[in-house]
Amino acid sequence: MATVPLSRLSKILGESASVLMREITLMSDAQIGAQCGPGWVSLRQDESRWLVLLTPAGRALLEEGAR
Structure with a gap:
């Protein structure tokens, strides 16, 4: 997973x-109300x-967008 300090971001x-x-x-x-988020980052x-x-789901989204 790619990791970036929040201060740098x-x-x-x-x-x-x-x-x-x-x-x-x-x-x-995270669950907000009755719905969970997509889980792209943590x-x-x-x-x-x-x-x-960046989670595996987030990386997959990036790779999908690069195509």
Whole structure:
């Protein structure tokens, strides 16, 4: 899985970490209401750092889009 620190992703995209965490939650497998997300990414905490990981489902989506 590809892993990127949330702080780096925040700098690249020009968004705050809190905004990205809300958006990433929608792309994760988290359940919001009665519906689960697609599971393309996940968030992990390594000590004090938040990491964003591309899941196999996310990688498959990227490969599908590249065709």
